[in-house]
Amino acid sequence: METQLDLLIVSNGHGEDAIASRLATALADRRPSARMAAFPLVGPGEAYDRAGIPTVFRSRPMPSGGFGWQDPRAFARDVAAGFLSLTASQMDALRRLQGRVGALLLVGDIYPVLMTLPYRVPKAFVATARSDYIAPHLAVERRILARACRVVFARDELTARSLARHGVPAVSFGNVMMDMLTPEGLDLGLRDGAPIVGVLPGSRRDWCDNLLAIADVLRRVVARRPLVQAVAALAGPLPDPSRLARRGGWSRPGSRSGRQASTAGWRTAREGGGWG
Structure with missing residues (x-):
């Protein structure tokens, strides 16, 4: 893609793609003239296809589904499936896009932030993976976010306050994933008044x-x-x-x-x- 992009969306996961595509659709409704594209780091990015958002890179799915860092055996399977060469291709594609991107929307864990560190453009990060309720951000992550991001959208208010105490420009408007739920009026046979x-x-x-x-x-x-x-x-x-x-x-x-x-x-x- 040779045209200038107002916004490049980088996400690393299937759920993250869905969240990012929802945000991109909302942005397009507000600014129809904005030129945006997506760069899915995990898988081909079907959520973007469904939303009609062009992608500038099509990643191959890995055996771990993007969770190789959680298990050495899963990571070994990813490496055998070409994870290292895929990562090199992604880094090269992101390098070639530099200078043609006006801003970045990053969705996922710290990985898309790390992958786009060379970009000297405004970055907004939707932090989907960590919460102070279950797994707070590591100190090294906080330092990276404080230096790299214009704004960080945390999953909850507790996490946003924790990040802000460490110099991260964090805010919270709730977990974006909950906005993906669409009531369909199905009768599930639930009893009124029961938890x-x-x-x-x-x-x-x-x-x-x-x-x-x-x-x-x-x-x-x-x-x-x-x-x-x-x-x-x-x-x-x-x-x-x-x-x-x-x-x-x-x-x-x-x-x-x-x-x-x-x-x-x-x-x-x-x-x-x-x-x-």
Whole structure:
């Protein structure tokens, strides 16, 4: 792409691509004349395709789905699949784009910030990976963000205040991922007035395993509080629904018709909640 870009969006993950594409769409609505493009660092960036946002680089998917840094074995599989050569290609593509980008929108963890350090343009960073509630930013990350970014959008107010105390220009307007939820009016058979737990097991290869682990926790919760209900947003059909049924009495409720049949509802054998 030889034209000047007002904004280059760099993201590193499938969920991050979805968040970034949502932000880009909102920006385009406000500034229709803005010239923007996306640079997905993990995978080909289907979310940008769906949103009609051009991409300037198409990454190959890695076996770890972008989580190779969490497990040495996963990282070794990524290296065997060409991670190092892919990273070199990405760095070269970003280098060639320098001088033709007016600003950067970075979405994900610290990785897209590191990849774009040579850029001397305003950078806004949407920090999706870390929160002081679960995994605060490391000291070295805070130093990089303080020097590199014009503004950092933290996941929550606690994290924003923590970053600000260390000189990071951080603010929080909530977790952007929650803006991706679109009510569709489905009847999930939930009881009025009873507590509801929303379950988001993810969309990567391990989402089924995540769901099973969460189901074990919810089984113990329902044993203590039988009125608790649970609703899960599933990334796809369960490969083996019986695995969930075997986890402490989870069972599929009566069949549903039409659109609702695709929600694959689940309910505990006690008076606990349904899965939708």
